[in-house]
Amino acid sequence: MYMKTQTAVIDNFTIQIEDEKNLLELIRKANIELPTFCYHSEISVYGACRMCMVEIEGRGIVPACSTKPEGGMVVHTNTAQIRKMRKMIIELMLASHDQSCTTCPKSGDCKLQNIAKQLGVDKIRFKQMKTHQELDLSSDAIIRDPGKCILCGDCVRVCNEIQSVGALDFAYRGAEAKVVTPFNKGIGEVECVNCGQCVKVCPVGALMPKYHINDVWEAIHDKSKTVVAQIAPAVRVSLGEYFGYKPGTTTTGQIIAALRRMGFDKVYDTSFSADLTVIEEGREFLDRYSKNENLPLFTSCCPAWVKYAEQYYPDLLSNLSTCRSPQQMFGAVCKEQLVKDLKISREDLVVVSIMPCTAKKFEARRDEFKTNGNPDVDYVITTKELSIMIKESGIEFGKLELSSFDMPFGFTTGAGVIFGASGGVSEAVLRFAAYSLQKGFVGEFRQFRTGDRTKVSEIEIGDKKLRLAVVSGLANAKKVIDKIRKGEEHYDLVEVMACCDGCINGGGQPVSNASNAVADRAKGLYDNDKMLQFHVSSENPYIKQLYNETLVDDKAHRLLHTTYENRRRILQDDIIINEVPENKKLEITICFGTSCFLRGAQTLYTQLMEYLSERELLGKTEFTASFCGKQCKKGPVISINGKNIEHCTLEMAVAEIEAVLRLKM
Amino acid sequence: MGNDRNTFSIKFDKVCEVLDKHECSPNKLIAILQEIQEEYKYLPEDIMTYIATALGISPGVVFGVATFYSHFALEPKGKYVIKVCDGTACHVRKSKDILQTLEKELGLSGKKKTSDDMLFTLETVACLGACGLAPVVVVNDEVHGSMTKEKTIELISRIREQERQEMNK
Numbered sequence: 001m002y003m004k005t006q007t008a009v010i011d012n013f014t015i016q017i018e019d020e021k022n023l024l025e026l027i028r029k030a031n032i033e034l035p036t037f038c039y040h041s042e043i044s045v046y047g048a049c050r051m052c053m054v055e056i057e058g059r060g061i062v063p064a065c066s067t068k069p070e071g072g073m074v075v076h077t078n079t080a081q082i083r084k085m086r087k088m089i090i091e092l093m094l095a096s097h098d099q100s101c102t103t104c105p106k107s108g109d110c111k112l113q114n115i116a117k118q119l120g121v122d123k124i125r126f127k128q129m130k131t132h133q134e135l136d137l138s139s140d141a142i143i144r145d146p147g148k149c150i151l152c153g154d155c156v157r158v159c160n161e162i163q164s165v166g167a168l169d170f171a172y173r174g175a176e177a178k179v180v181t182p183f184n185k186g187i188g189e190v191e192c193v194n195c196g197q198c199v200k201v202c203p204v205g206a207l208m209p210k211y212h213i214n215d216v217w218e219a220i221h222d223k224s225k226t227v228v229a230q231i232a233p234a235v236r237v238s239l240g241e242y243f244g245y246k247p248g249t250t251t252t253g254q255i256i257a258a259l260r261r262m263g264f265d266k267v268y269d270t271s272f273s274a275d276l277t278v279i280e281e282g283r284e285f286l287d288r289y290s291k292n293e294n295l296p297l298f299t300s301c302c303p304a305w306v307k308y309a310e311q312y313y314p315d316l317l318s319n320l321s322t323c324r325s326p327q328q329m330f331g332a333v334c335k336e337q338l339v340k341d342l343k344i345s346r347e348d349l350v351v352v353s354i355m356p357c358t359a360k361k362f363e364a365r366r367d368e369f370k371t372n373g374n375p376d377v378d379y380v381i382t383t384k385e386l387s388i389m390i391k392e393s394g395i396e397f398g399k400l401e402l403s404s405f406d407m408p409f410g411f412t413t414g415a416g417v418i419f420g421a422s423g424g425v426s427e428a429v430l431r432f433a434a435y436s437l438q439k440g441f442v443g444e445f446r447q448f449r450t451g452d453r454t455k456v457s458e459i460e461i462g463d464k465k466l467r468l469a470v471v472s473g474l475a476n477a478k479k480v481i482d483k484i485r486k487g488e489e490h491y492d493l494v495e496v497m498a499c500c501d502g503c504i505n506g507g508g509q510p511v512s513n514a515s516n517a518v519a520d521r522a523k524g525l526y527d528n529d530k531m532l533q534f535h536v537s538s539e540n541p542y543i544k545q546l547y548n549e550t551l552v553d554d555k556a557h558r559l560l561h562t563t564y565e566n567r568r569r570i571l572q573d574d575i576i577i578n579e580v581p582e583n584k585k586l587e588i589t590i591c592f593g594t595s596c597f598l599r600g601a602q603t604l605y606t607q608l609m610e611y612l613s614e615r616e617l618l619g620k621t622e623f624t625a626s627f628c629g630k631q632c633k634k635g636p637v638i639s640i641n642g643k644n645i646e647h648c649t650l651e652m653a654v655a656e657i658e659a660v661l662r663l664k665m
Numbered sequence: 666m667g668n669d670r671n672t673f674s675i676k677f678d679k680v681c682e683v684l685d686k687h688e689c690s691p692n693k694l695i696a697i698l699q700e701i702q703e704e705y706k707y708l709p710e711d712i713m714t715y716i717a718t719a720l721g722i723s724p725g726v727v728f729g730v731a732t733f734y735s736h737f738a739l740e741p742k743g744k745y746v747i748k749v750c751d752g753t754a755c756h757v758r759k760s761k762d763i764l765q766t767l768e769k770e771l772g773l774s775g776k777k778k779t780s781d782d783m784l785f786t787l788e789t790v791a792c793l794g795a796c797g798l799a800p801v802v803v804v805n806d807e808v809h810g811s812m813t814k815e816k817t818i819e820l821i822s823r824i825r826e827q828e829r830q831e832m833n834k
């Protein structure tokens with residue numbers, strides 16, 4: 001059909017309307033940087049901040065983010081009235097904002113600060129309403145500073161729409177309205193998976209990564225410690241953005257040089273251990289595939305996804321790869337070997353990870369990754385934190401002579417580098433599988449290099465036909481998993497990354513205004529892959545050596561694999577439903593966690609109560625509801641006087657109760 | 666006595682009943698909360714988490730709704746809920762004085778709304794629609810009009826006395 005091209009006039013400039021979702025996008029296409037707080041192209045339009053107000057001739061003043069562009073519109077973005085309004089909004093926001101700007105870690109890239117400066121706000125005519133509030137320090141990854149929140153709701157929508165977690169939400173109303181965690185608990189005590197995506201959208205300093213900069217400096221300054229660094233793949237193609245490089249520019253050499261100048265004793269590459277992950281996970285996959293056991297295999301390198309699975313899909317935990325993430329494989333192997341090579345104690349070896357990710361901070365503190373209380377990875381700092389440390393040291397990043405990684409943990413193949421992009425893990429595992437099954441075949445699997453966030457592909461390797469899904473963003477993962485559960489879809493392998501497009505877009509990465517920044521970083525990684533000598537993990541000569549010399553006996557299993565636990569969404573006590581002061585004969589605990597609930601725990605509870613009442617046992621029974629007995633696959637689970645009954649039915653419970661009573665008679 | 670269900674388990678049964686009645690539909694959240702509050706007189710945290718699990722939504726949403734409507738109470742209320750009207754008519758007739766008297770008498774403050782003995786909860790409301798009787802105080806739906814400081818103190822003593830007698834029975 002013939003369509004007349006439509007145009008609009010924006011500040012005396014005529015521009016063609018294509019498929020812009022809203023007027024704001026059209027205005028930005030006209031190269032006018034209209035200030036906004038609550039607009040993000042990837043989440044729903046909220047229209048609350050009112051910063052994007054513009055005047056349309058004949059229609060008056062409207063919010064651009066929630067107005068459809070139409071042909072013939074004549075738009076003004078800078079009338080006297082609008083300029084005045086904008087200033088006033090900023091003044092109002094500042095009045096209800098804890099203005100401790102000089103000491104705020106966000107200072108410098110705070111949107112509120114920048115827009116105030118851009119608009120020339122030089123005084124605040126309103127009374128200061130909000131002052132310092134207590135920080136929420138309960139999480140290992142994220143800090144909340146509620147006094148800074150301007151209620152734009154960006155974090156709420158990201159957590160809900162992109163991650164389908166919902167750990168943050170509005171509560172209370174009117175002047176009391178706040179963004180809070182459920183029941184005002186600490187963010188470390190609720191279902192937050194530490195992905196840091198809320199941190200990335202928060203325009204102010206209300207949500208920040210928990211910095212570990214000082215811990216790292218302290219270790220460096222302590223002469224008795226040997227401090228080594230591991231650098232994740234995604235960091236090398238993004239750190240440069242803090243020093244004026246374009247997104248995707250590789251600055252590995254400068255980063256290593258900077259770390260050496262700062263005082264790190266050794267600088268290694270997390271891609272090395274990513275090669276290890278590929279081999280371990282590849283073997284695990286081929287083994288499960290041949291036995292047709294626990295498929296699909298879900299990848300386990302993303303700690304935000306792992307926590308999500310532990311909370312919401314406890315019944316699928318046996319499908320999760322038992323492989324540790326590259327960060328943790330590195331820590332375990334490094335502490336095992338270096339302690340021997342350098343003849344130092346475990347406590348004197350400090351492993352610092354430089355990661356694009358906030359969830360890695362949480363992962364490093366998990367009990368599974370400690371030996372006698374000493375963690376395999378001591379501190380995790382984000383790309384952002386490293387940039388701060390480099391600036392603090394006064395190092396002129398752009399002028400550094402390039403340096404290279406230390407051996408042996410600094411040697412990587414291209415397969416270990418592409419881990420940083422969504423699809424990279426699958427491609428690396430496929431390369432390994434093809435190489436193993438087809439005797440040295442080296443190929444690429446480019447199917448997963450598109451920018452889509454749910455990618456499905458069928459791949460033939462030898463006589464095997466594999467069906468893979470690659471998803472990023474937990475809400476996307478949820479959709480795929482729900483289909484698998486309903487039996488509508490079948491996959492052999494599912495790669496999940498919590499952050500959209502993978503680690504290159506992690507919660508610790510630079511926030512870029514460039515629309516293609518993330519795609520450019522991905523391209524940077526694939527270019528790195530091309531430049532490297534090897535492209536299949538099992539070709540890495542240092543990995544071969546590691547298997548021959550260090551990972552002998554049960555060590556590969558002990559150092560490279562882990563277990564998972566079912567987790568409650570919210571830390572809270574059990575509910576005592578029926579309390580008995582003395583003379584109790586029965587103690588019954590019923591699990592009401594998500595999984596048991598779905599498996600009929602509530603009906604079972606009602607029936608049991610009826611039974612106990614008929615048998616006149618209520619006065620002698622203590623009944624407790626717990627929120628997760630941690631055996632979700634076997635639900636509904638009931639414990640009767642300490643004995644656990646899985647897949648419990650009324651008959652089974654009654655039989656046990658009667659048996660207990662007979663014994664007590 | 667041996668077979669009496671204690672109140673908590675009866676209440677929890679009611680939660681299950683309410684959820685079943687509304688077929689665990691997230692769209693019925695407000696109705697569900699309302700009915701559960703009738704049972705418990707407030708919304709306990711653990712029960713809200715349970716509701717979230719049953720409805721398949723995040724506890725944050727339940728908490729958000731529960732805090733949005735001032736009708737929902739997140740803390741247990743006292744046996745006697747005293748509402749002091751602060752509508753225009755009552756305000757002009759010095760309802761503030763009555764509020765202050767009550768706060769002092771019951772050991773309460775702006776933040777602390779329920780007395781330690783769990784006997785009284787003090788709330789202010791905007792216009793109860795009984796302006797002719799201003800200033801008005803309502804105790805568990807019983808309206809007391811044209812209140813003064815003295816009458817307020819008397820009212821509290823009367824309730825306390827009544828409670829004492831009941832205890833001694």
Ligand code: SF4
Nearest residue numbers: 159192193195196198
């Ligand atoms: S870190 Fe992720 S899961 Fe946690 S609150 Fe932020 S967006 Fe939600």
Ligand code: SF4
Nearest residue numbers: 149150152153155202
């Ligand atoms: S915490 Fe940040 S992103 Fe969330 S509502 Fe407040 S200002 Fe907005």
Ligand code: FES
Nearest residue numbers: 047049050052065
């Ligand atoms: S960006 Fe349009 S109202 Fe906030």
